[in-house]
Amino acid sequence: MTGDPPRSRVAAYVIRRTPDPELLVFDHVDFPEADTQVPAGGIEPGETTAEAAVREVAEETGLTCVEMVAELGVSERPHPETGRARRTTYVQLSAAGGPVGEWTHQVAGSGEDDGLRFACRFAPLPLAARLADHQDEFLGRIDPAWAPPTAR
Numbered sequence: 001m002t003g004d005p006p007r008s009r010v011a012a013y014v015i016r017r018t019p020d021p022e023l024l025v026f027d028h029v030d031f032p033e034a035d036t037q038v039p040a041g042g043i044e045p046g047e048t049t050a051e052a053a054v055r056e057v058a059e060e061t062g063l064t065c066v067e068m069v070a071e072l073g074v075s076e077r078p079h080p081e082t083g084r085a086r087r088t089t090y091v092q093l094s095a096a097g098g099p100v101g102e103w104t105h106q107v108a109g110s111g112e113d114d115g116l117r118f119a120c121r122f123a124p125l126p127l128a129a130r131l132a133d134h135q136d137e138f139l140g141r142i143d144p145a146w147a148p149p150t151a152r
Contacts, residue, residue, distance in 0.1 A: 004085060008042065010053045011038055013090065015092060015142060016094065023122065024098070026120040038135050039057045041060070061118065066095050068091060071089060071090070072091060074088065102119055103120050
């Protein structure tokens, strides 16, 4: 689909300190082959990048205690399965709390993710393994105040 404009998306790096920095990640319960990811999805008409990021985090993980910190970069990478053009803005959000350990969240709504189940957790930074679909490409740009001490 060469002539189609890229789909506008957002990917959210939700960081919290406990006291060390942790990144919100999840795995698809029903599709383990999808590998570990961060909350991400389309930006709806009339929505800002920050609004889309906060909405995607709430929809995919159930967390609502997040707020925008910064935009980190833009990726122009096609969808790995469909090849459709995508323009993904990566953002950093902060979390004021959230569950300890792992929790499962089921998406409810009218979108294409309705019914999907995600096994969510906060993983220590730096991550032990890569994220799916190159989603870790802007982790090095997180605000230094939130970065792991070894990365400073």
